[in-house]
Amino acid sequence: MNPRLTLVSLVATLALTAGVRGQTAPAEPPLPAGQPGSLLADQPAAAKVVKSVEVRFKGDATVDKARITSNMRLKVGETWTREKEEDDLRALFNSGNLLNVTIDTTDVPGGVNVVVTAEARPAMGDLVFQGNTVFKTERLRDEAEFKAGTVVDDTKLNEVRSKILELYTKRGYAETTVSYSIEPGSQRGFSRIVFRIDEGGRGILNEVKFEGNTVFTSRRLKAIVESDDRNWIKVWDLKRKITQEKIEGDIRRVQDAYGNAGYFDARVDNVDQVRIDDKKTDLVFRISEGPQYTTGAVALTGNKVFESETLIPVFQLEAGTIFSLADMKTDIDTIEDYYGSRGYADVSVTPRISKNGNTISITYGIEEGQQFKLGRVNISGNSETRTEVILREMALEPGDDYNTIKVKKSMTRLQKLDYFEAGNGIDFMPVASTLGPDYKDLNISLIEKKTGQVQFGAGFSTIDNLVGMVEITQRNFDLFNWPRFTGAGQRFRLSLRAGTQTKQFLLSVTEPYFMGQRLSLGGDLFWTEKNFLSDYFDQRDIGASVNLRKPLGDNSDLRLTYTLQNVEIFDVSGDASQQIKDEEGKYLQSRLSSAWVFDNRDDIQRPRRGHKIMVEGALSGGVLGGDVEVYNFSVTGSKFWTLPFDTIFFVEGRAAVVDTVGNGDRVPIFEREFLGGANNLRGFNYRDVGPKDENGEPIGGNSSAYITLEYSVPVFGKVRAAVFADAGVVNADSWDFSTSDYNANVGFGVRAVLPVVGPLKLDYGIPMTADEFNDGSGRFQVLMDYKF
Incomplete structure (x- = not known):
């Protein structure tokens, strides 16, 4: 017998490790150089050719011989070398089909x-x-995806x-x-795979409890943890499931809450799952609060470029104040x-904390x-979006100082x-530059997502009742990229709506970077029929508009629209009434409006x-032509405050006026204020506040x-609960903001x-002050946009 190579000797010599289920092959003593079986054996002087390859099995042959030989470099007619033999041994073992394998060679003539x-x-x-x-x-078998005869x-x-x-x-x-376990099968050569499952009890949360907490009430801590967040909207998810991921996140949230209140040493020592019955479990957070710390000295070290006196005055942490992890961050x-x-760009800051009492x-x-x-700037992953669409959003250019704030911007x-995947x-x-x-x-790496959408849906509100909708939108539109029409960063919208009180067609296209500048150019074609404005007439609008929008910084812009x-x-x-009959007919309106908008809301x-x-101001008629000669002016403002315990206070107000210009003798009803x-006074029906005719039908006002x-x-x-108060007035004359007839x-x-x-927005408003045509009974107001 000539040189013999075994799995065991290869593993021992080359430090390869492999587990053999249920047994360990005995180690063979190393053979001296020059002896058969030694990896150090002298190589033959002349090349050896493989004359035959034979596969033998120990035990049952559950693997096809052809599958074994297909993984080998040693084939009939090929030159035999020690390297090929070692490679074949590795390949056969790594195939996963064999528990053990050896390769033997016997010299024969040639x-x-x-x-x-x-x-x-x-x-x-x-x-x-x-x-x-x-x-x-059957369900578990489907998950396993094993077929009879599969080598496992x-x-x-x-x-x-x-x-x-x-x-x-x-x-x-949980x-x-x-x-x-793998057991002998009923047939020779086959095994029996047995999965043993101990289901335990169902990890349904009964209650979250806290022990050791004196700084925060249990109710306050419950508002922090996600394990106690039951989703009442999902009927199938009313039972809160316990997961380790939620528990670990809740531990961090509780400790952060303490750290932000000065309790730097506070820890959640353990979270016990206390079983109440076969299905329900309590989570008990055991807390060690420790002392509350105040801030001592705040200093800098290692700063050579900028003086400490420049940086320290803007810090959140100040000597004598309660220490806060959030402020430190x-x-x-x-x-x-x-x-x-x-x-x-490579600046690094490490806080060094020193305790003294x-x-x-x-x-x-x-x-x-x-x-x-x-x-x-190297961009990858944008297979749909043009590179220039991405580069134009950059707040800095090659050659500028590397500004991390502008990079974040x-x-x-x-x-x-909204072209790319979240997260x-x-x-x-x-990276280092050449x-x-x-x-x-x-280097900017992107993962694109679908930016087009086709929606079929329905909506309901107390304004226009039930509405059906079909809408096609594309946020990354390219008018000239046929047939895909994507990649240029334009916005496209085609909307068809029809309902019991309204019908609408809208086609809209917007180019956000007109002429390569931060100047948005858009155009709309529209047809709208409104049957909800009055019990005595309907209104139809057909036309087109062109709009420009110029950003002024990050939060404001100027807008100009011609309709x-x-x-x-x-x-x-x-x-x-005769007042409404006088409004009947067709009007050609040529309108130019401009607006300044500032918006820094977080969402x-x-x-x-x-x-x-x-x-906003607008002019219709005059030098613009048309049958309508009026001007409009309005100021609208809203403010949001986040208060303790995730409560929100909101204030909104608006003042508007319309009046005639040039040869205009009256303001048409579709330009008046209601x-x-x-959307405003929720204790009253739509457009029901303000001047009315003898039938009690709203006819609107000029202020x-x-x-x-x-x-x-x-x-x-x-889900949030809200309380509100609304007050407003509509007066017949322009620039008349008297509150004598307020509602x-x-x-x-x-x-x-x-x-x-x-x-979904559901409100119940109760009038407190109203005119003779409005009673004091409450009214429900519903706004819902239902898509499916």
């Missing part, structure tokens, strides 16, 4: 014969699940075990354990932003690094485009802080003003974001 002796892993014959009552065996190993079996555990965890069985961000905005002194250690300029702009869809990575040591390149439309008042009832849909101000309904106060509190999830209401309501449905 070459060698190769003999592979293999011990195959058993193939699966039976798959058995024991102890499962929550899931049927520990890697595959552990994957199946993880899938089973995930199933049980999602169902609320204490489930799963083990497996803010100070670190302040230092990094100060350096980073001046080109020090109940005082904590902080020294911020600064590693300044060097100053950089921005080199190249650029990332925020890209996020607002990890946008990644900015500064331009030299004084430059940093910026040419035909407005028709039709189907006037024979019972209508457009559900703001919690910030404010919005809008000042109040009432879900209006209102104010709204609202306070909301969280209830659970995305007012109070009320309460609910704000919610429902799954699938979207935002």
Whole structure:
């Protein structure tokens, strides 16, 4: 017998490790150099050719011989080398089909014969699940994805075990354990795989409790933890499931709350799961609060470029105040932003904490690094979006000082485009530049998402009742990229709405960077029929508009809009007053409006802080032509405050006036001011506040003003309860803001974001002061945008 290579000798010599289920091969003593079987044996002087390759099995042959030889470099007619033999041994073992394997060679005239002796892993014959009552065996088999005859190993079996555990965890069985074993099968050469499941009790949360807390009440801490957040909106999720992920997050949130209140040493020592019965469990957070610390000295070290006197005055932590982890983190961000905005991209800040009694002194250690300029901007992942669309959102350009604040601003702009996946869809990575040591390149990695949407839906409100909708939108539109029409960053919208009280067609296209500048150019074509404005007439608008919008900084912009439309008042009832009959007919309106808008709200849909101000003026007729000759002026403002315990206080007000110009003898009804309904005075019907004719039908006025106060509190999830008060006035004359005929209401309501449905606003308003045509009974106001 000539040189023989075994799995064991290869592992021993090359330090390869491999586990053999249930047995360990005996170690063979090393052979001296020059002897058969030694890896150090002298190589033959002449090349040897493989004359034959034979596969033999120890035990049952559950693996096809062809599968074994296909993994080998040693083939008939090929030159035999020790390197090929070693590579083949590795490949056969790594294939996962064999428990053990050896390769033997025998010299024959003109070459060698190769003999592979293999011990195959058993193939699966039976798959058995024991102890499962929550899931049927068929469901677990589907998760396993094993077929009879499949060769299994520990890697595959552990994957199946993880899938089973995930199933049980999602169902609320956090204490489930799963083990497996491989047993002899009923047929020779096949194994029996047995998964044993101990389901434990279902991890449904009964109550969250706290022990050791004296600083915060249990109610306050419950508002912090997510484990206690029951989703009442999902009927199928009323039972709160216990997960380790939530528990770990809640520990961090509780400790942060204490740290922000000065309790630097506070810890959650343990979270016990106390079983109440077979299904319900209490979570008990055991807290050690420790003492409250005040802030001692605050100092800097390592700063050479900027003086301490420049930085320390803007810190949140001050000597003598209660220590706060949040304030310390803010100070670190302040230092990094100060350096980073001046080109020090690699600045690093490390807080060094020193305790003396109940005082904590902080020294911020600064590693300044060097100053950089921005080199190249490298973008990847934008298969749909044009590169120039991304680059135009950058707040800095190559050659500028590397400004970390502007880098963050650029990332925020890209996020607002909504072209890329949330979370990890946008990644900015500064790297060394090929331009030299004084430059940093910026690598931008993007993961795009679908930006087009087709919606079919319905909505309901107390203004226009039930409305059906079909809408096509594309946020990343390209008018000239046929047939995909994506990539240029334009916005496209085609909307069709029809309901019991309204019909609408709208086609809108907007180019946000007209002529390569931060100047938005848009155009609309529209047709609208409104049957909800009055019981005595209907209104139809057909026309087009062109608009420009110029940003002024990050939070404000100027807007200019020209609209040419035909407005028709039709189907006037024979019972209508003469004042309304006089409005019947068609009007050609040529209108130019301009507006200044400032908006720094933190969220457009559900703001919690910030404010919005809008000042708008418009002119119809005169040099613009048309049948309508009026001007409009309005000021609108809103302000949001976030108060303790996640409550929100909101104030909104508006004042508006309209009057005739040139040869205009009256203001047409579609240009007049109205109040009432879900958007302002909620204790009154839509447009029901203000001057009326002899039938009590609203005819609007030339001046209006209102104010709204609202306070909301969280209830659970995305549901909030609100109380409000509204007051307003509509007067017949222009620039008449007398409050002698004002109307007012109070009320309460609910704000919610429902799954699938979207935002819901339900209010009940009760009039407190009203005219003779409005009684004092309350009214429900509903606004809902339902999509499916």
